[in-house]
Amino acid sequence: MAGQRSKLQEDVRFRILRLLQENPEISQRQLAEMLGISVGGVHYVLTMLVDKGMVKLGNFSAAKDKRRYAYLLTPRGISEKARLTRSFLKRKMDEYEVLKAEIASLQEEIDLGDDLAADTRNRSGR
Numbered sequence: 197m198a199g200q201r202s203k204l205q206e207d208v209r210f211r212i213l214r215l216l217q218e219n220p221e222i223s224q225r226q227l228a229e230m231l232g233i234s235v236g237g238v239h240y241v242l243t244m245l246v247d248k249g250m251v252k253l254g255n256f257s258a259a260k261d262k263r264r265y266a267y268l269l270t271p272r273g274i275s276e277k278a279r280l281t282r283s284f285l286k287r288k289m290d291e292y293e294v295l296k297a298e299i300a301s302l303q304e305e306i307d308l309g310d311d312l313a314a315d316t317r318n319r320s321g322r
Contacts, residue, residue: 203287208233210280212241213273216251220266242267250276 211231215222224242228235245251250273254266269277 206280207284208237208241209245210277210284212238212245213250213269213277213280216267217269217274217277220254220268221264222267223264245273248272 208231212227215227215230224235224238227242228238231238242251246253249270252268252270254268255264
């Protein structure tokens with residue numbers, strides 16, 4: 197269970213870093229909506245990323261509300277995002293291989309069932 201939780205937390209960090217790199221002015225509320233987690237959860241992760249020196253806060257100068265921030269990835273944050281990207285991609289490729297094998301197995305079951313049904317129809321003269 198702890199391993200699964202760790203993977204989920206890593207995925208959230210990866211997705212936040214990715215979204216921040218694409219749009220530094222994104223709000224915590226928008227991040228929460230895009231990730232399907234609470235605003236408090238996003239705030240917690242952002243605070244951790246800032247504390248670890250992966251993200252720095254800058255004022256979003258074009259905003260009327262000067263409390264808005266731009267979240268800028270630091271060189272350390274860019275390196276962490278690259279590491280998380282590799283890890284995320286490997287995990288997804290592994291999941292894909294397992295899913296592909298399961299799909300092939302299910303297809304074989306369907307094909308076998310179709311063959312058995314055809315044999316039964318042929319023997320009964322239909």
